[in-house]
Amino acid sequence: MSEYNYPQAFEKLRQLVAGIHPLPDDAWQALAAGWQPFSCGRKTCLTRPGEPERFLYFVCEGIQRVFHIDEHLREATLVFMYPPSFGGVLDSILLQSPATYYYETFTPSAFLRLPVPLLHALMEQHPHISTLVRKGLAHTFSGVLHRLAELQTCSAEERLRALLQRSPHILQLVPHKYLANYLGMDATNFSKLLNQVRF
Numbered sequence: 001m002s003e004y005n006y007p008q009a010f011e012k013l014r015q016l017v018a019g020i021h022p023l024p025d026d027a028w029q030a031l032a033a034g035w036q037p038f039s040c041g042r043k044t045c046l047t048r049p050g051e052p053e054r055f056l057y058f059v060c061e062g063i064q065r066v067f068h069i070d071e072h073l074r075e076a077t078l079v080f081m082y083p084p085s086f087g088g089v090l091d092s093i094l095l096q097s098p099a100t101y102y103y104e105t106f107t108p109s110a111f112l113r114l115p116v117p118l119l120h121a122l123m124e125q126h127p128h129i130s131t132l133v134r135k136g137l138a139h140t141f142s143g144v145l146h147r148l149a150e151l152q153t154c155s156a157e158e159r160l161r162a163l164l165q166r167s168p169h170i171l172q173l174v175p176h177k178y179l180a181n182y183l184g185m186d187a188t189n190f191s192k193l194l195n196q197v198r199f
Contacts, residue, residue: 006060010035012084014028016058026126027128031122038057039110039111040105041105042106043104044104047101051098052098052116053099056093056116057081057088058114059083059086060083060109061083063106064087065079065103066081080167080170090137106178157197159184163179163182176190176191
């Protein structure tokens with residue numbers, strides 16, 4: 001992976017934060033001071049079930065996913081992350097409990113990452129940071145509910161169209177077998193649907 005421009009990443013992080021809940025200068029300076037650059041290769045497992053999530057990630061480069069494997073070794077892709085967005089196993093971050101999901105890179109990836117204990121300390125010290133996290137979580141929860149409704153009420157074609165409307169570039173970023181899994185359909189049917197439907 002080429003060397004990532006981390007100073008530029010901090011500006012993108014600030015823009016994302018401001019879009020959720022603008023912070024006064026003292027709160028932003030406290031938050032910004034805790035993030036550290038980190039990079040890794042493709043197919044790196046950053047978090048495993050049974051381990052507490054140690055970091056909140058800000059994705060600078062690359063694509064990742066959070067997924068679940070059940071006792072029958074069936075896999076479920078829950079969410080994709082790509083720039084500029086936050087990453088990690090969210091419930092483990094907020095509850096400070098062992099993760100029940102995997103967080104893995106698809107491609108070589110670059111991040112800024114903030115230790116979870118520091119995040120919680122900053123939330124205690126700065127009400128605006130606590131509000132930022134609460135608003136960010138509300139947006140995430142709204143998206144999860146919308147996706148659950150899609151999975152239960154929409155046809156396979158409607159689910160695919162909705163995904164491409166939200167993220168039109170995702171077909172070029174994520175291997176199709178994982179997109180099929182995310183949409184709750186067989187990989188063969190996904191390929192047929194791509195060939196049959198005009199987007």
